[in-house]
Amino acid sequence: MNPSEAMFSKNAGLTGLPGYALRRAANAMMADLAGRLASIDLRISDSAVLQVIGERTDMTSSEIGKVLEIQRANMAPLLDRLESAQLIRREPIDRKSQAVVLTQHGLEQLATIRRVVLEFEEDLMARIPARHRPHFLPALRALMD
Amino acid sequence: MNPSEAMFSKNAGLTGLPGYALRRAANAMMADLAGRLASIDLRISDSAVLQVIGERTDMTSSEIGKVLEIQRANMAPLLDRLESAQLIRREPIDRKSQAVVLTQHGLEQLATIRRVVLEFEEDLMARIPARHRPHFLPALRALMD
DNA sequence: TATTGTTATACTCTATAACTATA
DNA sequence: TATAGTTATAGAGTATAACAATA
Structure with a gap:
């Protein structure tokens, strides 16, 4: 149809x-x-940020925002929250930029996040009939931007 | 992958x-x-409601909400907006329920909506490579609920 | 008793404008 | 000049709780 x-x-x-x-x-x-x-007291966007900085270290707020398509303006309160929860630290790069890095607690939480997200993604794909499954991600990526 | x-x-x-x-x-x-x-000064959810009542007449607010998975509580201000824009009317069924019906202006707008949405849906599908295309809707429907 | 419609409220994601300080 | 970070604000979708009135 x-x-x-x-x-x-x-x-x-x-x-x-x-x-x-x-x-x-x-x-x-x-x-x-x-x-x-x-x-584990996280929002979806929180977990996305933690996953990104877990793979690429020393990223600035702006860079994270570009990767995740989160506006600069919306990154600030998001990072404030993660910092309050002791999951990240902001470390000065120069007097203008700062790197967003995982704390020890953030690193530990990231392990949990990865487990939760991986199980979630597998459950998601499992719901799609097998013959359609391999086509799903390619189709989505064609629509992503 | x-x-x-x-x-x-x-x-x-x-x-x-x-x-x-x-x-x-x-x-x-x-x-x-x-x-x-x-x-045409409409939100996505506005157009969804108008499309639904354009096909099934005499639906109540609650019924529309069930079909579109919009909470009863969120239907009220949505219908208020559509009524202010003279696109729908609320007509009493009994002293408790009311049918949501298209006005003449609503019927005219619906024709535009159908044209816009159809073109949109076709453009959307066109962006998906042909070999993946037939699998897209079935995969989504498997995830829908 | 269950349902309809409604009000009030809040959370999440997203978006824009504007300001500062620095590269 | 452009960029980084921030604040303030708003729009849109979604969610829950609670209430009055009626089926």
């Missing part, structure tokens, strides 16, 4: 439209992941 | 994770659609 068929079908409703289905799938996925991360 | 490979690859970053890619793709899609609907 292509979009035009879906729009005029009485059966499928909006769920026959890829855009609408994409939104609903993403919402369900976010709710699931948010629930799993709530047990 | 499966999730576990992606988690420990230095190259792909988080975009190798289907869940993260799903979130990014949905955000990009929503921004695109929101932009197209802004020209």
Whole structure:
């Protein structure tokens, strides 16, 4: 069923439209992941930041934002939160920039995050019928920007 | 590349994770659609509601909410907006329930919405490489609930 | 008793504008 | 001049709790 068929079908409703289905799938996925991360008191975006700085050290706030498509302005309160939770430290690079680095506690939490996220991603893929599975990520990446 | 490979690859970053890619793709899609609907002064959820009541007449607010997974509490201000814009009317069914019906202006706007959304959905699918395309909607629907 | 509609409230993600200080 | 970090503010989607009125 292509979009035009879906729009005029009485059966499928909006769920026959890829855009609408994409939104609903993403919402369900976010709710699931948010629930799993709530047990370690983190938001989805918190965990994304921690995962990024766990792989690339000495990144500035702006660089993290570019990688994750988080606005500079929104990085500040996010990092404030992570700093309050003792998960990261801001270390001066020069008098303008600062590196965002994991604390010991942050490093420990990152191990948990990786475990939670990996299990989450595997559960997610497991719900997709096998014949469609290998096509899912390539399709998403084509839409990502 | 499966999730576990992606988690420990230095190259792909988080975009190798289907869940993260799903979130990014949905955000990009929503921004695109929101932009197209802004020209007719509607939000994405406004257009979804109008599309639904354009196909099934005499639906109550609660019923629309169930179909679109919009909380009852969030339907009220949404319908207030649509009513202020003269796109819908609330008509009493009994002393408790009311049907949400399209006005003449709502019916005219719906024609535009259908055109905009159909073009949007086609553009969206066109960005996905052909070999992945037929698998996209089935995969999303498997994740939808 | 369960449901409808509503109000109030809050959280998360995202977005823009504007300011400062420094590269 | 451009960039880094920040503050303030707003919009949009989603969520829960609670209430009155009615089925």
